[in-house]
């Protein structure tokens with residue numbers, strides 16, 4: 406196993422290199438003398454626990470932030486000056502989990518943004534060039550439509566096409582699979598392989614370690630702002646990889662439903678969905694008992710997200726009833742859902758989950774403010790206690806409860822969302838992709854929390870396609886085209902689940 410970043414195969418050209426990079430944010434050292442060398446034409450994985458420094462390295466490698474010290478080179482040449490955005494764009498592009506596309510502009514405008522030159526824009530030419538650019542990517546969209554209408558998969562492809570069209574041959578994919586369903590992930594990987602064959606180099610960030618084995622040749626591990634190792638993927642077993650990430654031997658153990666006592670019919674129904682129809686789902690009947698964990702799986706178009714969002718009041722059902730402990734909820738009211746004991750981890754932590762400018766403590770306490778003090782006068786000490794408890798219980802990497810959530814790494818923000826959902830001791834928990842962006846070790850502890858709250862009698866719905874997230878469930882309901890198409894007990898195999906999600910099994 407190689408242990409130094411300076412040992413990239415001799416003679417191989419490097420597409421990108423960062424050496425001796427240090428980056429501090431106030432007291433936090435986000436990168437401590439780290440390096441990475443990415444060989445021309447390879448897919449190089451960068452992995453590490455939440456807060457390890459991956460995104461910070463991405464911002465240094467893309468020229469969005471200057472390092473305090475160290476150097477970046479592309480194809481052996483020093484990186485452009487920070488002000489030379491064009492220069493950086495010609496060398497490197499990053500497809501983030503969050504879009505850099507302007508939703509209100511058309512797809513064509515997004516593709517050619519900053520590049521119309523000084524002459525007047527010919528719209529017909531722009532449209533034609535855009536269509537030609539996207540054609541090899543199989544993105545079959547009307548380029549005059551607003552980019553907001555693109556699916557996540559299409560948006561990513563548009564961003565890759567945009568990068569390649571300005572000449573970048575080194576592309577960073579920062580957790581690209583976090584919001585894609587199984588078939589879309591496979592399509593992305595096929596696309597990566599084809600682009601690699603044509604000379605494109607990738608740096609790939611993911612918390613799904615099996616993806617690294619599938620699509621990368623080399624892996625670099627960061628831990629606590631430091632470079633730990635760089636090695637060929639083929640030489641590094643999964644256990645060794647996890648040990649390098651966590652700094653301790655012992656592997657992982659995700660809690661399974663089988664370890665909890667069986668619920669049976671004795672437990673009373675906590676959440677009852679009766680004949681519920683709405684945006685993308687129809688006539689849903691589901692009962693979730695106290696202490697029961699239900700998994701909702703299905704492709705991106707199955708209606709599972711819309712159903713879950715209707716349960717916690719973000720969407721209004723067109724007909725049917727949602728009851729918590731026999732009490733009917735007011736349709737389309739998040740507040741009423743909260744008052745009646747529903748806690749949620751929403752799909753998009755940035756839009757519905759967190760107030761980024763507020764601290765960890767303020768975000769974690771948001772669902773219980775009225776219990777902490779009269780009319781908005783929560784004593785700071787109590788607030789800090791809620792924050793400190795969240796940090797401890799969810800292993801949040803931070804300088805303290807006062808730190809604004811905007812300063813946290815993505816995975817640590819997700820843990821704050823989970824802490825907030827649970828702060829109110831909900832009777833029913835609705836969790837959408839609860840482990841998205843969360844590292845393998847933290848995933849284990851978050852799923853441990855799900856297991857614990859179920860044992861205390863809460864009813865839980867987990868919406869996810871992640872087999873690990875589903876293992877904690879007593880039943881897994883697979884949705885297909887807005888209906889529950891298949892139900893599994895605790896004894897399913899990953900193959901069964903994938904087949905049902907893709908709609909290739911009988912009911």
Ligand SMILES: Nc1ncnc2c1ncn2[C@@H]1O[C@H](COP(=O)(O)OP(=O)(O)OP(=O)(O)O)[C@@H](O)[C@H]1O
Pocket residue numbers: 430431433434435453454455456457458459460461462802803811812813814815816817842844
């Ligand atoms: N703007 C900022 N201000 C203060 N601290 C920051 C800022 N951005 C990042 N940090 C801190 O730097 C450290 C590294 O964060 P970074 O986002 O690079 O981690 P990461 O490895 O990408 O994590 P994740 O897997 O959760 O995305 C963290 O401790 C984070 O809190």
